[in-house]
Amino acid sequence: MNIKRNPITDAVQKALLTGFIASSALGTVALAQDSDDDSVEEQGKITVTGSRIKRSDVEGALPITVITREQIELSGESNAADFIRNLTFNSAGSFRPQSGSSAQGDSTVSLRALGAGRTLVLIDNRRLPVSPSTGSSQNLSTLPMGAIERIEVLTDGASAIYGSDAIGGVINVITRDDYQGAEIMLGAAEVSIPANGGEREEGSIVFGASSDRSSLLAGVSWNDREIIFQRDVPWRIPGASVFGNSFTTITNGIDNNDWTSFITGCDFPGTGFFTTPNVNSPNGTRCAYDFTLVSADEASSENKSFYAKATHEVNDTWEIWANTTFSQAESFGRYAPVPDSSFFSTPLTPNSPNNPTNPNSPLYDPSLGLDPQAVNWWHRFDALGNRDDTVTNQVLDFLVGTTGQIGNAEVELGLRHTDNRTSIVGRNYLLRSAAANLIESGAYNLADPYNNPANILNQMRITIFRDARFDQDELFGSVAFDMFDMDGGPASIYLGAEHRQEKYADIYDPQSSAGQVGGSAGNSAAGTRDVTAVYFEALFPFMDNLEVNLAGRYDDYSDFGDNFAPKLSVRYQPMDNLTLRASYGQGFRAPTLDILTQQTTFSATNVRDPQSCVAQGQPSNCTLQINDFQQANALLQPEDSDQWSVGMAYEPVDWFNFTLDYYNIEISNRIRQFTAQTIVNNEINNLPNPPGLFCQRAPSGSIIQCFTGFGNDGEVETSGLDLNARFNYEVLGGNMTTQFQLSHILDFSVDGGPELVKTPGLPEQRAILSNQYSYGDWSFAYNINYIGAQDADAVNPSAPSWTTHDVQVNYHAPWDGRFTVGVRNAGEKFPPVGRGAVGNRDYDFNLYDGYGRITYFRYTQTF
Numbered sequence: 001m002n003i004k005r006n007p008i009t010d011a012v013q014k015a016l017l018t019g020f021i022a023s024s025a026l027g028t029v030a031l032a033q034d035s036d037d038d039s040v041e042e043q044g045k046i047t048v049t050g051s052r053i054k055r056s057d058v059e060g061a062l063p064i065t066v067i068t069r070e071q072i073e074l075s076g077e078s079n080a081a082d083f084i085r086n087l088t089f090n091s092a093g094s095f096r097p098q099s100g101s102s103a104q105g106d107s108t109v110s111l112r113a114l115g116a117g118r119t120l121v122l123i124d125n126r127r128l129p130v131s132p133s134t135g136s137s138q139n140l141s142t143l144p145m146g147a148i149e150r151i152e153v154l155t156d157g158a159s160a161i162y163g164s165d166a167i168g169g170v171i172n173v174i175t176r177d178d179y180q181g182a183e184i185m186l187g188a189a190e191v192s193i194p195a196n197g198g199e200r201e202e203g204s205i206v207f208g209a210s211s212d213r214s215s216l217l218a219g220v221s222w223n224d225r226e227i228i229f230q231r232d233v234p235w236r237i238p239g240a241s242v243f244g245n246s247f248t249t250i251t252n253g254i255d256n257n258d259w260t261s262f263i264t265g266c267d268f269p270g271t272g273f274f275t276t277p278n279v280n281s282p283n284g285t286r287c288a289y290d291f292t293l294v295s296a297d298e299a300s301s302e303n304k305s306f307y308a309k310a311t312h313e314v315n316d317t318w319e320i321w322a323n324t325t326f327s328q329a330e331s332f333g334r335y336a337p338v339p340d341s342s343f344f345s346t347p348l349t350p351n352s353p354n355n356p357t358n359p360n361s362p363l364y365d366p367s368l369g370l371d372p373q374a375v376n377w378w379h380r381f382d383a384l385g386n387r388d389d390t391v392t393n394q395v396l397d398f399l400v401g402t403t404g405q406i407g408n409a410e411v412e413l414g415l416r417h418t419d420n421r422t423s424i425v426g427r428n429y430l431l432r433s434a435a436a437n438l439i440e441s442g443a444y445n446l447a448d449p450y451n452n453p454a455n456i457l458n459q460m461r462i463t464i465f466r467d468a469r470f471d472q473d474e475l476f477g478s479v480a481f482d483m484f485d486m487d488g489g490p491a492s493i494y495l496g497a498e499h500r501q502e503k504y505a506d507i508y509d510p511q512s513s514a515g516q517v518g519g520s521a522g523n524s525a526a527g528t529r530d531v532t533a534v535y536f537e538a539l540f541p542f543m544d545n546l547e548v549n550l551a552g553r554y555d556d557y558s559d560f561g562d563n564f565a566p567k568l569s570v571r572y573q574p575m576d577n578l579t580l581r582a583s584y585g586q587g588f589r590a591p592t593l594d595i596l597t598q599q600t601t602f603s604a605t606n607v608r609d610p611q612s613c614v615a616q617g618q619p620s621n622c623t624l625q626i627n628d629f630q631q632a633n634a635l636l637q638p639e640d641s642d643q644w645s646v647g648m649a650y651e652p653v654d655w656f657n658f659t660l661d662y663y664n665i666e667i668s669n670r671i672r673q674f675t676a677q678t679i680v681n682n683e684i685n686n687l688p689n690p691p692g693l694f695c696q697r698a699p700s701g702s703i704i705q706c707f708t709g710f711g712n713d714g715e716v717e718t719s720g721l722d723l724n725a726r727f728n729y730e731v732l733g734g735n736m737t738t739q740f741q742l743s744h745i746l747d748f749s750v751d752g753g754p755e756l757v758k759t760p761g762l763p764e765q766r767a768i769l770s771n772q773y774s775y776g777d778w779s780f781a782y783n784i785n786y787i788g789a790q791d792a793d794a795v796n797p798s799a800p801s802w803t804t805h806d807v808q809v810n811y812h813a814p815w816d817g818r819f820t821v822g823v824r825n826a827g828e829k830f831p832p833v834g835r836g837a838v839g840n841r842d843y844d845f846n847l848y849d850g851y852g853r854i855t856y857f858r859y860t861q862t863f
Helices: 007-026 070-074 082-086 432-441 452-461 593-597 612-613 677-684
Strands: 066-070 121-122 148-154 170-174 182-192 200-210 214-225 243-249 271-275 285-289 296-298 300-313 318-335 340-341 375-382 387-406 409-431 462-485 489-508 525-543 546-556 563-576 578-589 601-607 626-628 639-653 656-666 671-674 696-698 701-712 716-731 733-749 766-775 778-787 802-812 817-824 854-861
Touching: 066 070, 066 626, 070 148, 070 766, 082 148, 200 593, 200 854, 285 612, 296 318, 375 525, 409 432, 452 462, 462 525, 489 593, 525 593, 601 677, 601 701, 612 626, 671 677, 677 696, 677 701
Parallel strands: 121 170, 626 701
Antiparallel strands: 066 148, 148 170, 182 200, 182 854, 200 214, 214 300, 243 375, 271 285, 300 318, 318 387, 340 375, 387 409, 409 462, 462 489, 489 525, 525 546, 546 563, 563 578, 578 639, 601 626, 639 656, 656 716, 671 701, 696 701, 716 733, 733 766, 766 778, 778 802, 802 817, 817 854
């Protein structure tokens, strides 16, 4: 008997046992720990995201949102990636682990809806390594949830401080530090959707100790989520893929798209094959395949991390420090069996035993009235099994350095080494050449695929792999000192330099690289680059209530050139409780190594080209197939951005304060993909294509082949408002804290085109209302999450606004234990199925989730 375990019940049992053992063994003994609620003033001067100069101001010249560990815990999220993706600044959502994707195990964030490649993610002020799976974006799935102390979100451009990619903003994950004692947390969650799968487990252990001159903090963190299959969600719409078991006829070399079922070879009980009507076929039916019976929507994910920090004061002026993190994120995804067709290679000859127009074929159907002729087969290779992909991401990050004083200057020197690996193994894929030959010869019988001999199936079955890495070696140093006194205090300057070497390789197996694997696509890429940067930042306090910050950074890339990014920001405080701020800066995004170094990949691509259609004697609006060679573009240049912002921070009364900020971003020289259809359309409209990207034509005007890839072209413009309001007051003998956060997009356009705000996939607002009430040993949290509505367009229907409610209860036990019970999406709100930017899922997979009600339990024991 197969019994489904309840992770919450298991976690409760573990937690109660942990609490009992801890309270019995330690009695009332508990080591003190630093409070998470220390204010900035109590901590003294600190470095905040977006600046390298230490200061003690609560509100600076740049818009920064600080999210504490307590807020993260109150959200009920079990992993860092999901929490960051649900920030209001992630305006249009972002990629998350999904089955059937080449980046299956990745999770990204896209501030301002500008794309993951234009959002920079830091961990302790240093760049999070780029994901080897993509070569262009950073993978949040490797972040250790248990190590996070707080998250700082800079919603302003920061290339002048951090270099490339910080156009949409910066997310800086600050890990725990100076912790004294030990803490164990165990947790689990159960989802109401789907019917099976989606269960979660989480946990962490952290230990910290210190002496007069040394400190050590170490911990482990883990979380996992089970796979979710399409068949288990209530909104599933059965699939009816044309890749079932059908054939199409050919006229003058052009496929007629008249999918027709074989006289036998479709309705196999207990499988995804079924016969469905098709008015365009000679017999009125086609053989379809329901891929939703076997494929997964969301891949499983498992994250295991170890982290450690150590510091030692050599003397009163110098200290050495070291940080290390090892993280492994593993994902399993299942996609439906391989679909393929001779349409992409060579048609079935009239004499093939699998040709239904061949009188000697077991599939021959005289009622079709077709003379022997070449046809295309369209087949789902279900007999090979489902495509199962296992993705393993491993990151080893080691950072060591020293900080000290030379005179009145603070000096820092350090080095960093990162090993970043991704391995992908895919099983039950199709070796195309073998399959085509076996079908042509009749050795593989289309009429009865499940009874084909095992040796025949193994001849066409192939296991694919990718071995990818994105390693970094980095040296950095800086000096900061006060230059001279001004009316508002000393003028400070920070000077720094760094050298970074990036080593990238994404190696596909030889058969995939040659385009011989059905059900997979892509090709290898590999390259290295050196980046040398020098930068400065200067703070000028002209008056007690007026300061100006000037920053600049020069980056020299070994592969494409150099860039200088400046920034000017001003902070003015006309009253003690009112701060006004403004900034202007320029930024850039370097072309990524994956598109600079990709090997040429062949694809048989469909395009609409009137000139080719007429030359081939077809109607001018025909669709034809051309040879498409996707290639690297060594001439790519970086994107450029101009950004400015204005804002205010106001505290009219002790129990209420708010910030309001306006931003404006313009991106030029945009890096975009030029498909074969894009190139053809530009030719028709007399628009230029980037050098090296073109379609080669015969003397008749018909396309022979196209060379496609990435190029610099166009602009993106966007602006918006961010509001953050906080209330703190006493009620009914307890303390109540309410925080409202709203991100509102005013406009968003590409190449001067139509307004995109509120179109499918780009809501006008995202907001969160968080409430926390503390009374004695109890605390309660209630959060409301809001995603705005989107209007319909030519392809997608409108999507209504989406509001979910989260609740949480905490009990602080006398033995320093904490019990947490909570529910996310308490009303079991379904995602807007079939509404908005649906894509290849049943709903907008980037913007919403389909977990339904998530009930979770945690136990935390502090020693």
